[in-house]
Amino acid sequence: MNANPLTLFWEGFTVEPYAQIAPQVLLIRLRPGEDCHPCCSGCQQHCTAVHDTTIRRVRERDLFQYRVWLEVPVRRVRCVTCGPKLEQIRWLSGRQRLTAGMVSWVESLVRLMPVQHVARLLGLNWHTVKAIDHHRLAREVVEPDRSQIRRLIMDEFALFKGHRYATVVINADTQQVLWVGEGNSRQAIRPFFEWLGPEACAQIEAVAMDMNTAMDLEVQHHCAQARVVYDLFHVVAKFGREVIDRVRVDQSNQLRHDKPARKVVKRSRWLLLRNRDNLKAEQAVKLEELLQANQPLMTVYLLKDQLKELWYAPSEAEARRRWEEWLELAMSSGLAPVQQFARRFKGYVEGIIASATYRMNTSVLEGMNNKIKVIKRMAYGYRDNDYFFLKIKAAFPGKAR
CATH class of the missing domain: 1.20.1320 (phosphoenolpyruvate carboxylase, domain 3)
Incomplete structure (x- = not known):
């Protein structure tokens, strides 16, 4: 058994006996474990032949007041199936400059704090934190079952100052946000019905909305049998x-x-x-x-x-x-x-x-709009709408019927 307990954190590697300590920085050097053969990241087969080795410096979770950096020797193996290929390191995916533990820590913090605050706290770039959260949201936001959608609620909310709006559509029965798109014109909301598809559109029974003629006409075009319910x-x-x-x-x-x-x-x-x-x-x-x-x-x-x-x-x-x-x-x-x-x-x-007949209204969305405003304030201005809209979908995953 290796006497150094730090080895438990980085599978397949051992820790050099000396770590470099500078003010607020701890640099730990790793070396491949003698009894651990590298594994091809393509086919996951163990390989004995090493093509070359490069030293990569990556960020690990902080330790007390120290920023922790690792120097990791990353090998390229000569795989008989895939050819030259980077080795698979479970706690360091792809060409990431952050360990899996660090990524997980960022994901936990960004659930509770604005992206900008997390970036400052950890000494990371805003775009790095945003990219991590974007990947998390894309992974966690569940694609709704379109075959079960029967009633919809549509409304608009202010996207930015200056009369720029976005449209949000929810499932009236589960209160799950189905779609968010920039604009409130017929052309702007048409992608929702294209995403819904002809079969699901044919099953829509009623759509609640305000007296927005653009929404009304688009609903009648794609869901001819649906009843429009004004709020x-x-x-x-x-x-x-x-x-x-x-x-x-x-x-x-x-x-x-x-x-x-x-x-x-x-x-x-x-x-x-x-x-x-x-x-x-x-x-x-x-x-x-x-x-x-x-x-x-x-x-x-x-x-x-x-x-x-x-x-x-x-x-x-x-x-x-x-x-x-x-x-x-x-x-x-x-x-x-x-x-x-x-x-x-x-x-x-x-x-x-x-x-x-259809006791529906947009009051549910009015309450959602308040939470959307909080999401916007926490963002200090999102730099792209896809990310912002994913945040909205994640905030309203819906409830079981």
Whole structure:
């Protein structure tokens, strides 16, 4: 038995009796074990003939405050099957400059810390750490079973500042991220359906999304039988921006000569847009006073509440009845922003009625978007989207059905 316990760390090699120690650096020299024949990295056969030997300096895991480097004599063997070939070293794959133990240590740290922090901590290049993590993700991210996908949720998130977006698609039943791609146009999301394939596309029953015409048209093109389900949150938010805000501004402009009243209306945006259940007691009182004093604001606020009821209908027939009732009220309101919204809304109503059958929404993705923002912050700006998108897939592997 070799007396030096360090030999246990590097299979097939023994440690030279003297190690060079410099400030913060420990250099350990290895030599091939006398009783260990080199193994061909191609066919894994043991070889006795050595073609040549080169000394490679590689990085090992740190020891206390020391950076540990190894000087490893790497042999090229004369394999009768493969010809001249590098020997196989189990703890040093290929032409790596890091040992398997060091790579494993980097993989463990990068799960918990930003890439930049790990690079600084270990004294490695950012690209080296990123490449290690990229290989880990490619190895660990599981390819979804496309034959089991029936319902999808599609949404977009901000990729960078300046209105650059990416689209994410998840399996509504398992909440696994299936695909992430840059852009939110038809051309940008088409690769997802090409990846899904005609057979899997034919099995899709429903797709939840916001009122994005590009997504809608692409779904109808590839999954003609699928029902599009529009998300409650996005539609109500759109009503708030295009109708309630417009009416509020118009009412504020009409009160130019009544500055106190104009000030109240002008500052009422969040009171009108927030759900009544989320208001504090004093805010609820202010809202009630505002609505009682301003009939147009009262009208659009009640229409907003009634619009939500479309998503809670027990059947598609009831949803359609509620829609017709809401449309009649909107068109008879006398408010141009409401009427304009109702006319445009007619083209999307089938996607709302479908929610009575398919209880789906993008709220799951809204929660995911918060975690995606954390991933972006930890990255300090990923240098390529493939890596970033792999990080997203790894963060949402899905759950068992």
